[in-house]
Amino acid sequence: MLEALHDPLILIASDRRVTLANLAARGLFGERMTDRDLAATLRNPHLLGAVDAVMAGGASRMVEFTLPVPVERVFEARVKPFRRGGSGGNGSGDGAGGTIIILTLHDITAIKRSEQMRADFVANASHELRTPLATLLGFIETLRGPARDDAEARDRFLGIMHEQSRRMSRLVNDLLSLSKIELDEHTTPTSQADLARIARSAVAALELKAASRKIKLVLDAPASLPLVTGDEDQLTQVLQNLIDNAVKYTRDNTEVRVTLAPVTPASGGRRPAPMVSASVADRGEGIDRTHLPRLTERFYRVDAARSRALGGTGLGLAIVKHIVNRHRGRLTIESEVGVGSTFTVLLPAAVSVDEGAQVPRTAGSAA
Ligand SMILES: Nc1ncnc2c1ncn2[C@@H]1O[C@H](COP(=O)(O)OP(=O)(O)OP(=O)(O)O)[C@@H](O)[C@H]1O
Ligand SMILES: [Mg+2]
Structure with missing residues (x-):
């Protein structure tokens, strides 16, 4: 029965010898831990101290400890005495009426990690808000003091204050939008969306910004494209964020190309689900591959x-990732330093009986 427990369980005799280690414990520490001093397997001084203290008559306790190999994991260890009354004993050193200790371990790595992420997130968000806030306070003080009667300075400062307030409000909006998306990330959208129309409006929204740096925004879409299963507002956010980045990080006088295309993944035995891809390619400086895995992290x-x-604010791609996850889609990033980057989003096509005909299928993958 103990063997079947999910959590590691270890029984320790009064001489600190391991008398039993269940399957989970042996999986963690190896087969050789039984019949040896616990310290031969678990060297953590807090844990050993707790075991000794409980053995000496102390109350049960809980210790948190980290196992560094093979990957760092955090455990919560519960050390509980089991005091055997009466005669008997098994003649192996615990003596009659001796104490044995039940040590159970519970892996709390995931909880710890999410605690850390939450703490980092709050620290980052506060830091991002504090910077523009400090600027605002500084200018307010200047306007009430030294610059009180300086009309020209006043205009200039108000301009900066306006920009900083807008920045703060953008940050708060992004944070709210991110938490909302995360909240319903597990409910897939059911509505249908027209990616071509969404792309046209995203391109139109950013055309002016692009033109100011002589960047040409090109939309490349086939005459007919299957609808996708998705939330129109959220998909607009995805394309706007990707195009905004491309325009922001590309070189002046270059082209940013948005390409839409139907995709039928190579059939891997099962019936392949038709998808639609939207990619945004720029001619910017590119992103070194060491950054790629972390690019969609907040901030x-x-x-x-x-x-x-x-x-x-560094939230754009985090928002993109969560929206794409919610849509059961995929985000891929290809980039070459000095050449440019291509961000591609794959979304499931909405195929109803008659629309199915619109999706080209590769030979041999007929429905
Ligand atoms: N097309 C791109 N070319 C080069 N670097 C990029 C590109 N897109 C994103 N990045 C890098 O990824 C980082 C994260 O992008 P993200 O969109 O999340 O944040 P941001 O653009 O800095 O701010 P925000 O989108 O919140 O206004 C950027 O700061 C930039 O360093
Ligand atoms: Mg961005």
């Missing part, structure tokens, strides 16, 4: 100072 920026100067 992660390759060059924080530069992103901030461009008005960014």
Whole structure:
């Protein structure tokens, strides 16, 4: 019965010898832990101290400890005495009426990690808000004091204050939008959306910004494209964020190309689900591959100072990732330093009986 327990369980005799280790414990520490001093397997001084204290008559206790190998894991260890009354004993050193200790371990790595992430997130968000807030306070003080009668300075300062307040409000909006998306990430959207129309409106919204740096925004879409299963507002956010990044990080006088296409994944035995891809390609400086895995983390920026100067908060791609997850889609990033980057989103096509005909199928993958 103990063997079947999910959590590691270890019984320890009064001489600190391990008398029993269940399957989970042996999986963690190896087969050789039985019949040896616990210290031969678990060297953590807090844990050993707790075992000794309980053995000496102390009350049950709980110790948190970290196992560094093979991957760092955090455990909560419960040390409980089991005092055997009466005669008997098994003649193996615990003596009659001796105490044995029940040590159970519970893996809390995931809880610890999410605690850490939450703490980091609050620290990052506060930091991002504090910077523009400090600027605002500084200017308010200047306007009430030294610059009180300086009309020209007043205009200039108000301009900066306006920009900083907008930045704060953008940040708060992004944070709210991110938490809302996360809340319903497990409910897949059921409505249908027209990606071509969404792309046209996202391109139109950013055309002016692109034109100001002589960047040409090109939309490349086939005459007919299957609808996707998705939330129109959220997909608009995805494309706007990706195009916004491309425009922000590409070079002046270049082209940003948005390409839409139907995709039928190679059939891997099962019937392949038709998808629609939307990719945004720029001719910017690209992203070193070491950054790629972390790019969609909140507040992660390759060059924080530069992103901030461009008005960014580092939440754009985190929002994209969560929306794409909610849609059961995929985000891929290809980038070459000095050449440019391509961000591609794959979304499941909405196929109803008559629309199915619109999706080209590869030979041999007929429905
Ligand atoms: N097309 C791109 N080319 C080069 N780097 C990019 C590109 N898109 C994103 N990045 C890098 O990824 C980082 C994170 O992007 P993200 O969109 O999350 O934040 P941001 O653009 O800095 O700010 P925000 O989108 O919140 O305004 C950026 O700071 C930038 O370093
Ligand atoms: Mg962005």
